[in-house]
Structures are given as structure tokens and as C-alpha cells.
Amino acid sequence: MPTYEIHRGIRASYSFSFLEVVVGCEIAERESNSGCLADNNTGGKKIVYLHLKKFFRGTRFTFQPFLRSLGANHKEGEIVCVSGKVRTMQSEDHYEMREYNIDVLQDEKDVPFYAKERPYPIYPSKKGLTPTFLRDIIARGIEALPVNIDPIPEDITQSFGLLRLHDAYNGIHQPKSINEADLARKRFIFDEFFYLQLARLFQMLEGLGTTIEKDGLLDKYRQPRLNAAYMKEWTCLTQKFLKALPYSLTESQMKAVAEIIWDLKRPIPMNRLLQGDVGCGKTVVAFLACMEVIGTGYQAAFMVPTELLAIQHYEHLLGLLENMEEIENKPSVALLTGSTPSKQSRMIRQSLQTGETSLVIGTHSLISEKVEFSALRLAVVDEQHRFGVVQRGKFSSKLFNSLSSKIAAETADATSSGDFSMAPHVLAMSATPIPRTLALALYGDMSLTHITDCPPGRLPVKTYSIVGDDEGFEKVYEMMLDELQTGGKVYLVYPVIEQSEQLPQLRAASEGLQSISYRFQDYNCGLLHGRMKGDEKEEALRRFRNGDTQILLSTQVIEVGVDIPDASMMVVMNAERFGIAQLHQLRGRVGRGMKKSRCILVASTASSLGRLKVLENMSDGFHLAKVDLLLRGPGDLLGKKQSGHIPEFPIARLEVDGNILEEAHLAALKILSISHDLEKFPALKMELSMRQPLCLLGD
Numbered sequence: 041m042p043t044y045e046i047h048r049g050i051r052a053s054y055s056f057s058f059l060e061v062v063v064g065c066e067i068a069e070r071e072s073n074s075g076c077l078a079d080n081n082t083g084g085k086k087i088v089y090l091h092l093k094k095f096f097r098g099t100r101f102t103f104q105p106f107l108r109s110l111g112a113n114h115k116e117g118e119i120v121c122v123s124g125k126v127r128t129m130q131s132e133d134h135y136e137m138r139e140y141n142i143d144v145l146q147d148e149k150d151v152p153f154y155a156k157e158r159p160y161p162i163y164p165s166k167k168g169l170t171p172t173f174l175r176d177i178i179a180r181g182i183e184a185l186p187v188n189i190d191p192i193p194e195d196i197t198q199s200f201g202l203l204r205l206h207d208a209y210n211g212i213h214q215p216k217s218i219n220e221a222d223l224a225r226k227r228f229i230f231d232e233f234f235y236l237q238l239a240r241l242f243q244m245l246e247g248l249g250t251t252i253e254k255d256g257l258l259d260k261y262r263q264p265r266l267n268a269a270y271m272k273e274w275t276c277l278t279q280k281f282l283k284a285l286p287y288s289l290t291e292s293q294m295k296a297v298a299e300i301i302w303d304l305k306r307p308i309p310m311n312r313l314l315q316g317d318v319g320c321g322k323t324v325v326a327f328l329a330c331m332e333v334i335g336t337g338y339q340a341a342f343m344v345p346t347e348l349l350a351i352q353h354y355e356h357l358l359g360l361l362e363n364m365e366e367i368e369n370k371p372s373v374a375l376l377t378g379s380t381p382s383k384q385s386r387m388i389r390q391s392l393q394t395g396e397t398s399l400v401i402g403t404h405s406l407i408s409e410k411v412e413f414s415a416l417r418l419a420v421v422d423e424q425h426r427f428g429v430v431q432r433g434k435f436s437s438k439l440f441n442s443l444s445s446k447i448a449a450e451t452a453d454a455t456s457s458g459d460f461s462m463a464p465h466v467l468a469m470s471a472t473p474i475p476r477t478l479a480l481a482l483y484g485d486m487s488l489t490h491i492t493d494c495p496p497g498r499l500p501v502k503t504y505s506i507v508g509d510d511e512g513f514e515k516v517y518e519m520m521l522d523e524l525q526t527g528g529k530v531y532l533v534y535p536v537i538e539q540s541e542q543l544p545q546l547r548a549a550s551e552g553l554q555s556i557s558y559r560f561q562d563y564n565c566g567l568l569h570g571r572m573k574g575d576e577k578e579e580a581l582r583r584f585r586n587g588d589t590q591i592l593l594s595t596q597v598i599e600v601g602v603d604i605p606d607a608s609m610m611v612v613m614n615a616e617r618f619g620i621a622q623l624h625q626l627r628g629r630v631g632r633g634m635k636k637s638r639c640i641l642v643a644s645t646a647s648s649l650g651r652l653k654v655l656e657n658m659s660d661g662f663h664l665a666k667v668d669l670l671l672r673g674p675g676d677l678l679g680k681k682q683s684g685h686i687p688e689f690p691i692a693r694l695e696v697d698g699n700i701l702e703e704a705h706l707a708a709l710k711i712l713s714i715s716h717d718l719e720k721f722p723a724l725k726m727e728l729s730m731r732q733p734l735c736l737l738g739d
């Protein structure tokens with residue numbers, strides 16, 4: 041680390057967002073030989089320009105008082121040690137440091153311990169608290185730190201190759217090597233994940249009655265695929281529903297159903313997340329789960345985020361039930377959304393209360409206080425990231441409404457007659473494939489079921505990314521015409537409904553309708569967006585489904601769940617505005633039938649093509665989600681609403697620290713299987729209560 045002599049104070053101006061410090065630099069022999077700083081000096085000294093940039097919450101810290109204080113603290117001719125990450129700049133002898141420490145030295149021989157060629161921490165300096173002061177008090181704190189402060193048992197830290205806590209504090213503040221600093225960092229990341237996992241599992245165990253149940257739950261997490269109820273154990277209704285399906289389930293759909301039904305048969309509320317790539321057939325798996333509880337005399341509720349989806353699922357289910365051979369008690373199904381007329385809505389609520397209706401499909405109106413169930417046993421939450429933790433939890437309160445139920449007591453079979461007061465099972469379905477790391481961080485308390493294959497005969501959607509200039513659009517129109525002439529249907533997806541002055545470069549669905557209708561006069565166009573009324577949206581989708589319209593101009597409202605198997609082409613305008621995972625979701629609206637489908641991502645500029653190219657070569661949603669996680673972080677991958685539920689990790693980064701999260705999950709399981717109530721680990725229990733990570737789970 042060379043020391044610098046401040047040669048000419050500080051020069052800065054409002055128009056530049058950096059400070060330029062001109063320094064005389066004494067170059068050590070070794071460094072000048074290494075060519076790190078070109079030697080054009082005389083007598084070992086040269087002029088170096090150092091551009092210091094300080095950031096504070098994203099704002100460049102260049103306001104006048106700061107500059108003045110820097111000017112006052114550092115005088116010409118002073119010997120200082122400037123430390124931080126150095127970047128060379130284009131012009132010779134100019135360097136830039138964004139985060140730095142400036143330590144004033146007594147004289148040229150005064151080299152502080154932290155500059156003796158070993159890594160050392162850089163603390164942010166705040167008013168009156170200099171890095172030197174912070175270093176000093178932290179060093180004293182560490183000296184006074186007892187050796188045995190680690191609440192995690194030694195065999196656990198040993199088996200996961202972790203530093204003990206005392207060593208980690210030492211290693212992070214006064215590392216002897218970079219390796220030691222890395223190990224210390226790993227230990228703190230581990231702790232962030234570990235206490236979260238421990239708290240979630242601990243809370244779940246607390247909710248269970250017997251040791252056998254608790255052990256069973258921990259076993260399930262350890263070997264999540266072990267438990268399955270095979271077909272002969274399913275209710276007669278479920279088996280008949282399965283038989284009536286117009287297709288056979290894929291292997292992993294069957295496995296998923298078996299796994300879920302195994303849970304449904306147990307007197308412990310299930311909390312399971314069903315994941316799979318777009319179009320893999322999650323809905324039918326959930327329908328089978330509903331049939332299973334209905335087959336034992338209970339009710340099921342199926343909650344979806346939009347009215348469009350509710351109607352789609354409702355009609356889909358009615359169609360499947362119609363195919364079923366006559367049975368004595370065909371399930372009665374109702375649709376309840378915000379637009380259901382009040383008289384009808386009252387009747388539906390009544391029939392749910394009496395138990396006459398066994399399955400209700402609807403939007404969040406299902407969790408309104410007015411809706412009471414006679415014996416709700418299963419709540420399916422589709423596209424669950426659209427609902428908050430609290431909303432999902434509201435189904436649990438339906439338990440109390442079920443208590444008064446006579447029907448439940450009368451119709452429940454022998455094994456379940458004693459437990460009809462239980463909170464309902466929850467089956468959540470995720471639309472976005474979520475990498476396991478993220479799923480663990482978000483839903484550490486949920487069991488995971490994966491559908492890993494797609495229905496047979498599906499062809500990957502051929503994806504193209506092109507620039508949206510005149511030539512590009514000509515190509516798009518040609519492809520559209522070709523698609524339409526061969527009987528296909530086309531979605532055009534726009535980022536906005538109407539053109540705005542602020543963002544004139546964004547193409548808008550409403551304006552598109554005129555130009556596309558004009559261009560494709562032999563075909564009919566429809567429009568679908570979030571500002572339309574419920575019945576208008578439904579009508580637009582129905583017309584597209586029936587083939588009355590062949591081109592549907594839409595916004596992201598069709599992103600999730602919409603299932604029109606013969607739609608075979610999608611064009612996404614201003615595609616760079618969407619995340620990779622979101623584009624994959626959109627693309628999943630085509631390629632759901634047997635027709636070869638294509639998706640064209642139209643980029644506004646050539647420079648944004650690079651990111652879109654990833655989609656050209658990759659069709660696996662889980663893989664893409666991982667890429668998105670790395671490129672844009674969990675916030676963008678999950679969208680605003682869901683990422684609001686990600687706990688904050690001050691040190692860890694979910695996109696790169698996934699392995700440590702897995703280890704932390706395993707360690708938490710190991711600890712809890714030794715002591716369910718943590719009584720054998722009092723220090724750990726105390727630490728857990730102090731950290732209170734559960735508050736992070738709230739909405």
C-alpha cells in the first residue's frame with residue numbers, strides 16, 4: 041500500500057460528482073518495478089490524480105460541507121494512507137476509489153497495523169465516528185469477547201465446516217488472511233439463514249401435539265419424497281375423476297397427487313407448495329386433491345388471483361365433471377368472485393355454510409369474513425405469490441366456522457371424525473418456477489412438490505428475439521400472417537394499455553388495435569387489459585378461445601394461468617421491459633397444445649437483445665429462474681409483491697449463497713430432531729428468541 045502525500049489539497053465542483061485529489065506519491069521500489077504505476081518521476085516521487093467517490097445511500101456524497109471538512113482535515117503536504125478498492129482510469133496516472141479510508145499518518149514511517157499487507161475491514165465513517173475510532177473500539181470489544189459465546193453446538197459447526205463464533209468475529213474484523221475473512225463471512229451468512237429456518241420449523245413443531253407427529257414432520261423434510269398414498273388408497277371419487285380425464289397423468293403428476301393425498305389423510309394441516317414449469321399441468325393435480333377431500337365428506341376452496349382465472353378453472357372443472365360416469369354424489373361446484381351478483385353470492389355462501397356446495401372456486405372474496413364453510417378441509421391457493429402470507433393464513437381462521445358443523449361430524453370417515461376442528465390443509469401453487477434457494481428462504485415452512493415433466497407431445501416454443509425497427513416489424517407481420525393462414529391464433533403482448541407522453545417509446549395495446557386491425561383485415565382482433573370490466577375481459581378471452589377473434593392484443597393480464605391450447609404464436613413488444621422469468625411465463629401461454637408454437641420477443645434497441653437471447657436457447661423455467669435470480673436478484677424475479685416477503689439478509693445474498701442456505705436448513709433439522717423444544721440447547725433457544733426472525737414472516 042503506497043502512502044500518499046497530499047500535494048495540492050482538494051479540487052471539486054458541483055458539475056462533477058467526484059473529488060480530485062492531487063497527490064505526490066512515493067513509490068516503493070517493488071511497485072515501480074512491477075509497473076503498477078508507470079515511473080515518470082524524479083527521485084521516486086510522482087504526481088498521481090486520485091478521484092475519490094463516496095456514496096451514501098446511492099447519492100454521491102459531494103455536498104459542500106463534506107468537501108470543506110475534507111479540505112480542513114487534509115492539508116497540503118500531509119502524509120496519509122488511502123485504502124480501498126482502486127480502479128485505474130483511462131488517462132494515465134488517474135485512479136478512482138469509490139469506498140475508501142483516509143488515515144493521517146504521523147510521518148512516513150508510521151505504518152498502521154492494518155496496512156501491513158493483510159486484509160482489514162473498511163468501516164463507513166459517519167459524523168464524528170472515524171474509521172480509526174471504530175477500528176479501535178471494535179478491537180477492544182473483540183479482546184473482551186468470551187471464547188464460549190457460540191450458541192450453536194460445536195459438533196454442528198464442525199460438521200458444516202464453520203468457524204466458531206468467537207473466531208468468526210476475530211476473522212471478520214482482524215483477518216490474518218483473505219481466506220480467514222471469507223470463512224468468517226460464511227459463518228455470519230450461515231447464522232442469518234440458520235436462525236430463520238430454525239424459527240420456522242420450531243414454530244411448526246410447536247403447533248403439533250405428539251412426539252410422533254413432530255418426528256414425522258422432521259422426517260418429511262429430510263426425505264420429502266418418501267411418503268405417498270397410492271391409487272388404491274384414494275377415495276372412490278378421486279379414482280373416478282382420474283378415470284374420466286381426457287388424458288393420462290404424467291409420471292410426476294401422479295407422484296405429486298400421491299404425495300399430496302398422503303398428506304391429506306393425516307390429521308396435521310398440510311402446508312405444501314406445488315411447483316412446476318409453465319403448462320406442466322398443476323391445475324388437474326389440485327383438482328384431484330379437491331376430489332379427495334370431497335370424497336371424504338369435506339369441502340374444498342380454490343382461490344385464484346383474477347376473475348379470468350376463476351372462470352377458466354370453473355368451466356374447465358365443470359367440463360371434466362361432465363365426463364365422469366354417473367355417481368351418487370357428484371360434487372357440487374360454485375363460482376364466487378367480486379362480480380357475482382349479490383343475490384347469487386348470498387345463495388352460494390348459504391350453500392357453503394350448509395355443506396350443500398362442496399367446492400368453491402373464486403378470487404380473494406373467498407377469504408372474506410362473510411364466507412363461512414361447513415367443513416373446509418382443503419384450501420388451494422393458485423398463483424400463490426399474488427396473495428400475502430396473511431391472506432393465505434386467513435383460510436386457517438375458517439377452522440372456527442367449521443367447528444359448528446354437524447355435517448363434518450356426520451359425514452367424516454372413521455379416521456378423521458375426531459379431527460374436524462383442524463385448520464384446513466393448504467396447497468399453494470406457484471406460477472413462477474422458483475429456484476430451490478429462494479423457495480427455502482421464502483417458504484422454509486412449506487413442503488415442496490415438484491412436477492418435473494410436461495404432458496407428452498409438447499414441443500418447445502421456438503423463440504426469436506429481434507429489434508423492433510421497420511424491418512423487424514415487417515418480419516413479425518410476415519410470420520403472423522403465416523401463422524394465421526395455417527389456422528393459428530396470435531397473442532400480441534404490450535407493456536402498457538395507452539401510449540404515454542412520459543414513455544413514448546412504449547407500444548400500447550389500444551393504439552396497436554387500430555394498426556393491427558387495419559393490417560390484418562381478413563382476421564378479427566380482440567383487446568384485453570386490466571382496466572376492462574370483468575365481463576368484458578371474460579368476453580374477450582372467450583371470443584379468442586372460440587376462434588371468433590384470431591388475434592388478441594393484450595397486456596400482462598394474460599401472464600399467468602390463461603390456458604388456450606390452440607394459441608400458437610406470441611409477440612411481446614418492448615420485451616426488454618420484462619424480466620426473464622416473466623417472459624418465460626408469458627411465453628408459456630403458447631405451446632400448450634400439439635401445434636408447433638413460436639414466440640417473438642421484440643426489443644426496442646439492439647443493445648437489449650443480449651439478455652433476451654437467453655430465452656432463445658433455453659426453455660427450462662427453473663434454469664431461467666436461476667439466471668434471472670443471478671442477473672436481477674430475487675426482487676425482480678418474484679415481482680414486487682412476493683419479494684416483499686423475502687426476509688432481509690444483511691450479509692447473505694440469495695443469488696449466490698444458496699449452498700449455505702441448504703446447509704443451514706439441514707442444521708436446523710438436525711438440531712430440532714435432537715430436541716423438538718430446544719430445551720437441550722438453552723443458549724440457542726435464547727438466541728432464537730432474541731433474534732425474533734418470525735416477525736419477518738408478516739405481510
Ligand SMILES: Nc1ncnc2c1ncn2[C@@H]1O[C@H](COP(=O)(O)OP(=O)(O)OP(=O)(O)O)[C@@H](O)[C@H]1O
Pocket residue numbers: 287288289290293316317318319320321322323324470471495496600601602603605628632
Ligand atoms: N397429463 C396431461 N396430458 C395432456 N394434457 C394435460 C395433462 N395435464 C394437463 N394437461 C393440459 O395441459 C394444459 C396446461 O395445464 P395447466 O393449465 O394445469 O398448467 P399449469 O401447470 O397450471 O401451467 P401455468 O402455470 O402455465 O398456468 C391444460 O390444457 C391441461 O388440460
